[in-house]
Amino acid sequence: MFDFKLVHVPTSKHKGPDGLLRCEPALGKGEHDDPEDWVNSALSLGIWVVSWLNTFPANLHRTDALILALEASDDDEDFTHRACSCCDRCLPMQYRTGDFIPTSCTFAHSQLLASDLAPSNVEDTSNALQQQGISAISRIGAQSQATTNPDTPDSEDSLAAERDTTAADDDGDGREEWNTDTSGDIHSPLYIDLDKLACASNNNSNSYWMVGNEQDARNSHALGKHGKYSTISSNTDTCHHHSNYSDNINKHFDDTDFDNTNIDTATNNNNNNNNNIVINNDFNINNNIDNNHTEDSTSIKFPATNNASKADAEID
Amino acid sequence: MKLLKSTIVHSSALISIDYSTDRAVYLSVDSSVHGVGWILMQDCSDGRRRPLRFSSISWNKRESRYSQAKLKLYRLFHALRTSCLYLIGVHNLIVEVNASYIRGMLSNPDVQPNTAVN
Numbered sequence: 001m002f003d004f005k006l007v008h009v010p011t012s013k014h015k016g017p018d019g020l021l022r023c024e025p026a027l028g029k030g031e032h033d034d035p036e037d038w039v040n041s042a043l044s045l046g047i048w049v050v051s052w053l054n055t056f057p058a059n060l061h062r063t064d065a066l067i068l069a070l071e072a073s074d075d076d077e078d079f080t081h082r083a084c085s086c087c088d089r090c091l092p093m094q095y096r097t098g099d100f101i102p103t104s105c106t107f108a109h110s111q112l113l114a115s116d117l118a119p120s121n122v123e124d125t126s127n128a129l130q131q132q133g134i135s136a137i138s139r140i141g142a143q144s145q146a147t148t149n150p151d152t153p154d155s156e157d158s159l160a161a162e163r164d165t166t167a168a169d170d171d172g173d174g175r176e177e178w179n180t181d182t183s184g185d186i187h188s189p190l191y192i193d194l195d196k197l198a199c200a201s202n203n204n205s206n207s208y209w210m211v212g213n214e215q216d217a218r219n220s221h222a223l224g225k226h227g228k229y230s231t232i233s234s235n236t237d238t239c240h241h242h243s244n245y246s247d248n249i250n251k252h253f254d255d256t257d258f259d260n261t262n263i264d265t266a267t268n269n270n271n272n273n274n275n276n277i278v279i280n281n282d283f284n285i286n287n288n289i290d291n292n293h294t295e296d297s298t299s300i301k302f303p304a305t306n307n308a309s310k311a312d313a314e315i316d
Numbered sequence: 317m318k319l320l321k322s323t324i325v326h327s328s329a330l331i332s333i334d335y336s337t338d339r340a341v342y343l344s345v346d347s348s349v350h351g352v353g354w355i356l357m358q359d360c361s362d363g364r365r366r367p368l369r370f371s372s373i374s375w376n377k378r379e380s381r382y383s384q385a386k387l388k389l390y391r392l393f394h395a396l397r398t399s400c401l402y403l404i405g406v407h408n409l410i411v412e413v414n415a416s417y418i419r420g421m422l423s424n425p426d427v428q429p430n431t432a433v434n
Contacts, residue, residue: 002400004343005408006411017354018346
């Protein structure tokens, strides 16, 4: 490229460029191509992924709480990623771990790999929910509430009738199930079928979405009587890996029942005011499983006052 | 610093390259563990050698740990690559270095990089 003549000049006569080579790199210009830093970062990421998978619990309730916390920290991407392929619907984008999932972990396998998931009816439900949005999801919440009773039939007519009946019934938790404000208007509680919603987004039968917008809940067909407590109800059709659970498991636990990872996620979200799920000492999970129908219903209840307002802020 | 830069930019000592003549253009290169500096000069009609362009490049941490022989060759490569915009079209280019063994490294390349280069 260059045709030049190379000439050797003694150093004593080579003063000109010698004054230019004393400049050290300017301050603030850090080098980003250090391979050691890259290796350290990659190893740290791998260690973090492995530790996260280790904390991925095999317990249904803990998994619910974990996914709830993860979903709550996911700002805008959930609805935009609903249309992803089945293999990508397992977790929100930033929590997908792909091949890092150990095949020896049966629960993680059933939760995260698409081969065991995505029945055809779930796919249909996903498409329907994507079209109808939150309102449809809230409407399915009534079905979820109805399925808490193992004897509840599954047909639409029966569900509609059940909605009418359960609206006036007490679910046995000793609380008033209708929300009545000072003007006497009756509002439905915050019903969101989290599993249906999770199926719509992830094809994951046990990943939960955050509590719904109160206004959406008011406009929904999901009715119940919870004066003080809002309710998150979930329903899944594919709970074959939970068949060892007995019927009507009612489990109450507080923050200390969660893994540290879950609690850290939730608390950090609350501190940053970017999220809206507040898991406090009133956090309850009621789990009803009907092995005969292979249906699993989980309702998460916590005070509606602060949580609902934060949920509004998130969805709005 | 701005005043110094402005003075250098508008200095009458700096001239433009005259590509129309066969007067020699000199590329003087030197390096240290900190970086490489080079000056592009040309003989003028009055017989004086006037600077045209000058610049310096700092090594990163990895480059600064190169061996001395490799660094001498590497500085030449950097100087030529950085100043290629001005050197293309020069009829008589002379490169001045203070290491005589660079000539041997360029004249007798091995199939595989030798110990000094590698």
